[in-house]
Amino acid sequence: MAEIRNIRVMEQILKANDYLASALNAEWDQTRTFVVNLMSSPGAGKTSLLEATLPLLKEEYRMLVLEGDIETERDAERIRTQGVPALQITTGGTCHLESHMIDQAWKLARDRGPFDLLFIENVGNLVCPASYFLGEHLTVVMLSTPEGDDKPMKYPKAFRSSQVFLISKSDLLYALDFSPERARREALQLQPKIETLLVSSKSGEGMQRWIQLLKQQRARRFGS
Amino acid sequence: MAEIRNIRVMEQILKANDYLASALNAEWDQTRTFVVNLMSSPGAGKTSLLEATLPLLKEEYRMLVLEGDIETERDAERIRTQGVPALQITTGGTCHLESHMIDQAWKLARDRGPFDLLFIENVGNLVCPASYFLGEHLTVVMLSTPEGDDKPMKYPKAFRSSQVFLISKSDLLYALDFSPERARREALQLQPKIETLLVSSKSGEGMQRWIQLLKQQRARRFGS
Secondary structure: OHHHHHHHHHHHHHHHHHHHHHHHHHHHHHHOOEEEEEEEOOOOOHHHHHHHHHHHHOOOOOEEEEEEEOOOOHHHHHHHOOOOOEEEEEOOOOOOOOHHHHHHHHHHHHHHOOOOEEEEEOOOOOOHHHHOOOOOOEEEEEEEHHHOOOHHHHOHHHHHOOOEEEEEOHHHHHHOOOOHHHHHHHHHHHOOOOEEEEOOOOOOOOHHHHHHHHHHHHHHHHOO | OHHHHHHHHHHHHHHHHHHHHHHHHHHHHHHOOEEEEEEOOOOOOHHHHHHHHHHHHOOOOOEEEEEEEOOOOHHHHHHHOOOOOEEEEEOOOOOOOOHHHHHHHHHHHHHHOOOOEEEEEOOOOOOHHHHOOOOOOEEEEEEEHHHOOOHHHHOHHHHHOOOEEEEEOHHHHHHOOOOHHHHHHHHHHHOOOOEEEEOOOOOOOOHHHHHHHHHHHHHHHHOO
């Protein structure tokens, strides 16, 4: 009986999250703000990817970054040095972002817009963020080469809920036993339409394809 | 009101977890089974560490490994090839191990004992496992060098709840901007008594100190 009650509470939390996320999604469609939710383990290179991505899009798009972390302002500070506005959401213990956190941050930021692109960097966690839709148009899961090519099947929800799979830190492949092809195959078993890109924020490998993908996805949604 | 009810449910879950964990701890004291709970992000090298650890202890200790994962039996299979019994706990979505899962697995395994050492490999997640005491004698947090030396402050609970901090994949240091000293200092700010070891399952660096630490901790608890 106690267990049934817990499940009900959980369902209510998830429904409230989706309700608010849908409202955000509708608002972003109106403002033509293309929103990307980026998920990965701690240290897979989410902030580094954004640091490498923003300069390549800055001329053409007005951008905003929302940084999710349990504690510290470090990531937002890193992004601001790129000249792109960034807000830090510190969850104070919660292991993922939820749409009410995004809603609060967005309401603080939107008057500084309009924004063509909004990147949400989720809390570093390959499990929990996958259960919370934040209203985004594109969900991206990132796995770094040092984590191992056997991880998609072990963290299936993150892959099932994503449209793009970034294999990061390709510059370390030479030192590791990591098969991008094996990781890609596993991801495809979980999500047959997932698109896999091999990237390195350090060497620049794959960055042009990633930028192209972002531009195409945005254009598909809103026209160019 | 709804929120207060949720908080209460959460407290009850935590209390039931701790209640059962304490009972497990008492049973392990009786059977002189020294229990280690190993936590890290996905792919930091928990299973590889165990693969490198078990052969160095196998002569002297009877061991058991409980492997936590959301899905797949892969890690338990890897451990079994070492000739050490291993049980896989698949949580089916839950982002951490809880003591009732350990209790179920332990009840299936204990008759194959007695065991001098029990390793619990938690679900790959640097956030949630830190909130769940499993009855262990030693809590170990592992961070791999590719994840970055700025991670302790961003995942404070995992470090506050641990007695040992393993910096893994030291063999990759040459290719990375990672300062073991910075990581150690941050961990000490969060937990002044934490002991930091730099290890590599691949090169063997630090493995003798790690084995020594395990033996000493067990001897301190149970005599040699």
